[in-house]
Amino acid sequence: MSTTQIDRLRELLEPLAGERGMDLEDVRITPAGRRRVLQVVVDADGGVGLDACAELSRAVSERLDETNVMGAAPYVLEVTSPGAERPLTEPRHYRRSVGRLARIRLREGGELTARIVAVDDEGLDLEVPGEKGRRPTVRRAAFAGIAAARVEIEFSRRAAGGDADEEPDEEPNEDPNESPKEA
Structure with a gap:
C-alpha cells in the first residue's frame, strides 16, 4: 500500500x-x-x-x-482553525459545539435546525424550537442516525442561560447626549 x-x-x-x-x-x-x-x-x-x-x-x-x-x-x-460553519463529523466536533445552533440532516430522511445541548459517546441531545408560542422540545439523535451536520451562524446568539430576544436589564438612554438619570 x-x-x-x-x-x-x-x-x-x-x-x-x-x-x-x-x-x-x-x-x-x-x-x-x-x-x-x-x-x-x-x-x-x-x-x-x-x-x-x-x-x-x-x-x-x-x-x-x-x-x-x-x-x-x-x-x-x-x-x-475550522471555519464558523464547519461540518460536524466527529463526536469532539459536537462536544465543542454545545450551545450552538446546528443544521442536521438525518439518515432516515428529513432535516432539522436545533441547538446542541449535550453530547455523550452515543449521540447528542438537541433543543428543537417550538412552533410560535410553544416551548422548545429536547430530542435525542444518535451519531449513527446523522447523515450530515453543520454549525449555523447566529447573528443574535443567545447567552448561556438566556434568550437572544430577552430585553436588557437596564433601559438604554433615549438621547445619546443625555446623562443617565439618578434613581
Whole structure:
C-alpha cells in the first residue's frame, strides 16, 4: 500500500499539533499559480487562537524544512482553525459545539435546525424550537442516525442561560447626549 503525500504530512504534523493540545483536523494542498498552498487545519476544546496558530506554524515550518515531504516546488503554509460553519463529523466536533445552533440532516430522511445541548459517546441531545408560542422540545439523535451536520451562524446568539430576544436589564438612554438619570 503506497502512502500519499497527505498521509505523510498527517504523520509528520499530527504529533506537533498534539504536543500543543490541538487536534489535526485536515491537511490540504491546493495549486495556486506556480506555487501550492499547504493548509493545516487544527482545533482544540477551547478553540484555537491566533497565537497558538502562529506557534504551530513556526513548528510546522521547521519540521517541513527538515524533511523533503513537500518536494522542491514552492509552497505557502497556512495554519488555521475550522471555519464558523464547519461540518460536524466527529463526536469532539459536537462536544465543542454545545450551545450552538446546528443544521442536521438525518439518515432516515428529513432535516432539522436545533441547538446542541449535550453530547455523550452515543449521540447528542438537541433543543428543537417550538412552533410560535410553544416551548422548545429536547430530542435525542444518535451519531449513527446523522447523515450530515453543520454549525449555523447566529447573528443574535443567545447567552448561556438566556434568550437572544430577552430585553436588557437596564433601559438604554433615549438621547445619546443625555446623562443617565439618578434613581
